[in-house]
Amino acid sequence: xxxxxxxxxxxxxxxxxxxxxxxxxxxxxxxxxxxxxxxxxxxxxxxxxxxxxxxxxxxxxxxxxxxxxxxxxxxxxxxxxxxxxxxxxxxxxxxxxxxxxxxxxxxxxxxxxxxxxxxxxxxxxxxxxxxxxxxxxxxxxxxxxxxxxxxxxxxxxxxxxxxxxxxxxxxxxxxxxxxxxxxxxxxxxxxxxxxxxxxxxxxxxxxxxxxxxxxxxxxxxxxxxxxxxxxxxxxxxxxxxxxxxxxxxxxxxxxxxxxxxxxxxxxxxxxxxxxxxxxxxxxxxxxxxxxxxxxxxxxxxxxxxxxxxxxxxxxxxxxxxxxxxxxxxxxxxxxxxxxxxxxxxxxxxxxxxxxxxxxxxxxxxxxxxxxxxxxxxxxxxxxxxxxxxxxxxxxxxxxxxxxxxxxxxxxxxxxxxxxxxxxxxxxxxxxxxxxxxxxxxxxxxxxxxxxxxxxxxxxxxxxxxxxxxxxxxxxxxxxxxxxxxxxxxxxxxxxxxxxxxxxxxxxxxxxxxxxxxxxxxxxxxxxxxxxxxxxxxxxxxxxxxxxxxxxxxxxxxxxxxxxxxxxxxxxxxxxxxxxxxxxxxxxxxxxxxxxx
Numbered sequence: 001x002x003x004x005x006x007x008x009x010x011x012x013x014x015x016x017x018x019x020x021x022x023x024x025x026x027x028x029x030x031x032x033x034x035x036x037x038x039x040x041x042x043x044x045x046x047x048x049x050x051x052x053x054x055x056x057x058x059x060x061x062x063x064x065x066x067x068x069x070x071x072x073x074x075x076x077x078x079x080x081x082x083x084x085x086x087x088x089x090x091x092x093x094x095x096x097x098x099x100x101x102x103x104x105x106x107x108x109x110x111x112x113x114x115x116x117x118x119x120x121x122x123x124x125x126x127x128x129x130x131x132x133x134x135x136x137x138x139x140x141x142x143x144x145x146x147x148x149x150x151x152x153x154x155x156x157x158x159x160x161x162x163x164x165x166x167x168x169x170x171x172x173x174x175x176x177x178x179x180x181x182x183x184x185x186x187x188x189x190x191x192x193x194x195x196x197x198x199x200x201x202x203x204x205x206x207x208x209x210x211x212x213x214x215x216x217x218x219x220x221x222x223x224x225x226x227x228x229x230x231x232x233x234x235x236x237x238x239x240x241x242x243x244x245x246x247x248x249x250x251x252x253x254x255x256x257x258x259x260x261x262x263x264x265x266x267x268x269x270x271x272x273x274x275x276x277x278x279x280x281x282x283x284x285x286x287x288x289x290x291x292x293x294x295x296x297x298x299x300x301x302x303x304x305x306x307x308x309x310x311x312x313x314x315x316x317x318x319x320x321x322x323x324x325x326x327x328x329x330x331x332x333x334x335x336x337x338x339x340x341x342x343x344x345x346x347x348x349x350x351x352x353x354x355x356x357x358x359x360x361x362x363x364x365x366x367x368x369x370x371x372x373x374x375x376x377x378x379x380x381x382x383x384x385x386x387x388x389x390x391x392x393x394x395x396x397x398x399x400x401x402x403x404x405x406x407x408x409x410x411x412x413x414x415x416x417x418x419x420x421x422x423x424x425x426x427x428x429x430x431x432x433x434x435x436x437x438x439x440x441x442x443x444x445x446x447x448x449x450x451x452x453x454x455x456x457x458x459x460x461x462x463x464x465x466x467x468x469x470x471x472x473x474x475x476x477x478x479x480x481x482x483x484x485x486x487x488x489x490x491x492x493x494x495x496x497x498x499x500x501x502x503x504x505x506x507x508x509x510x511x512x513x514x515x516x517x518x519x520x521x522x523x524x525x526x527x528x529x530x531x532x533x534x535x536x537x538x539x540x541x542x543x544x545x546x547x548x549x550x551x552x553x554x555x556x557x558x559x560x561x562x563x564x565x566x567x568x569x570x571x572x573x574x575x576x577x578x579x580x581x582x583x584x585x586x587x588x589x590x591x592x593x594x595x596x
Contacts, residue, residue, distance in 0.1 A: 009081035011111040014043075014120070021046035021124055024109040026076070028091060028101045037074040037091050041109075042102070046127055052102040054132035055094070056225040056232075058215040059084045059107070059302065076108065083107050090138040093235070104128060115329040122327040126228050126313030135229035135243075137222075139214050142237035151207035152234070155241040158208075158249035208253070211236065212271045220301040220310045223292075227277050227314060247278055269298055277314065287387070289315035289323060290344055290352060294386050297379035304376035305329065305336045323347055333376070334367050338413070341372035345407045351418065351595045352385035357566065358581070371416040381566035381582070384483065394562060395483040398596075405595025420593030424576060430458040430569040432582050455569040459577040468575055474501075480577055482556065483563035496556035 014022045025042040044050055071082035074091075087107050094101065110121045129135055216222060226232060232243035250271060273295050277287075287295075292311040301307050309327035323343045331339070344353050356373040357380070368374055384395045400420075408417040431454040456462055461477040478497040479485060485493050563579060570580045572590055580588075 007079045009076045009079035011114070011117075012043075013114070014111075014117055021127070023104070023121065023124060023128060025050060025052050026103050026105065026108055028095055028103050030096050030098050030100060032097060033092060037088055037095070038076075039074065039091075039103075039108070040077050046124060046131065050102060051133045052104050053094075053134045053136055054129050054225070054229075055087075055090060055103055055105040055136050055138060056129075056216070056222060056229075057086055057090050057105075057138040058219050058222075059086060081108070086138075086140070089141060090136075093138070093141070093238070094136065104132065118329045119327055122309055122329075123312075126224060129225050129228040130230060132229065133231070135225060135232040137216065137226060137232055137234045137243060139211060139216050139234065139236040142239075151211050152236055152239045152241050154205070154208045155245050155249045158252050159245040162248040162252035205253070208249075209267070212250075212267045217267070217270045217274065218300050220296065220299040220306050223274060223277050223296055223299065224310050224313055226274065247275060251275060273298065287314070287316060288348070289325065289340075290348070290356075290385070291387050293340075293373075293375060294356065294379070294383050297375060297377075301376075303329075304333050305331075307375040308336055308340050337368055337375060338372045341369070342409065342413065345371075345405070345416070349404050349595065350385075351405045351407070351593060352383075354596065355384045357381035357383060369414050369416070382562045394559075396486050397484045400592055400594060400596050403594040403596075405593075418593045418595075420591050420596070422589050422591045424572040424574050424590040426570050426580070426584060426586055426588045426590065427573050428458050428571045429580070429584055429586060430455040432566070432568055433564040434566065459569055459571055476577065480569065480579060481564060482559040483579060493556055493559075500556060 014024070023044055023046050025044055026039040027042055029038040029040075031038065042050075070085060072085045072088040074081055074083055074088060084107055087105060091103070091105070094103065106125075111117045211217075226243060229243065233240045234243050234246050254268070254272075276295055277292070289311060292314055293308070296311065297307070299307070301310070305327075308325070312325060312327055315323070323340075325340055325343055328336070341353060345351070353373070354371060358370070358373065382394065386394045406419055409415065410417055431451050433451050456477070459473070459477055459480070461473050463473055465473065467473055467476045475494065478494065478501075481497075482493065566582045567579045568582060568584055569577060570584055571577050576590075
């Protein structure tokens, strides 16, 4: 860097009150790979027809690609400017050797030290990404720990396969083997001159899913950046694919049970959340802010306020005459989270917000009211008001039906008052169904069955008595495990439970013998039982059994995992059973509230 560049770059303030929406762009000058990045600031109105490209990237150094987090110098307007190393790496890959490019990148185009400017510019980011000629999603350089560029070669054929007629796709998904998919993976390996014999087609699929473990997929801001783009490309090293093709390829691949097992639950949650948001925007009017906050709670943000601000532009119930919520970096985290909760409660007409899972002992936000969720904490439990990828409620029941909430705020808006009635009291609680941490099938299944056995005893499922409404206790039990079901689904889901129930019955014998108290003996006996049961199921052609990795029972198993995680089964004094929060205790009251 020459002496003229030793002077530190300083921002000229952007007016936040004048007519027109002012933004900064950068002109990225041409250069070779070994030259320092040089650019200049262009002050523009958002409405002006600049053909700029908006960059979506991560500041983080976490994940499979390690990027030093120390500031890296560039030359901006002939002055010294420090930017994140990840951005400098991205600009090096985007720089054209012969001609300049017009780019928007937040770390340069927004003064990160000016809260007034950040507040103003963040409110424009939806339009900045929507108006860009192209959004470039930068995943990072080619990984030394996995063939990232190779993985992108799998995207076009998978995206093309996703557009096949539905019967053809479903036939492939339900096939007992995955030879066609492995052949596709082998073809990609062959085109790169890599070994492709036997099952090595799995290598390219693993590389494809490894892309989802890169830091970009864990950022809160990517949701708005990727969703609002009219056109976007995914760039890894020197390889690129259309973003919409990547989404189609991912949506197609996760329908194949043998492939989805490659993904970790956490990575799958990130990817499904992003896919859900993109599909929702494609469908039309968008989603409520609460639904967006629930779906993307697991995403990370260096500033916890961004957990709300990044989703503001995507919600269909923000703006005039709706939720009075706008990004404002002049307010602290407690104020932001409290304002959001209060606005949702006052204007939604329901109490869905109160079903958001709480972390009573984990929250580090001092002075945050108990009725206001701490969005900075990751979600390990699904809200009973959550919605699926199509926008439908995951749980159809609503105990108070169509009643409207009438919340009141007391004592300087710190206390919430709602109308309702106490109806019962908890007399027994089951074991906590914790988030799955077991990676081995052999240890995961026995642990799951230990909890199920405990829940059967607490609820009285195996008694001959009928439930309060006349149903068999076992039918009430399985409906509780999945959080209820619609009448049209009853017979199908009941059949799937009976299939799974064979496993439960077999493990119940081990508990009658008390083997669960002796870990090694229990695991050994479980292994023998699983092998014998699997052989029996295969012999009797019961390929829908969970022991044989069947496709059919996956629906029940998935819905059960969503409903029971971080919850307990409880029984009340009047004889009702249900699912309750993990910190529920004996003698807790049960109440019905209007709008709940």
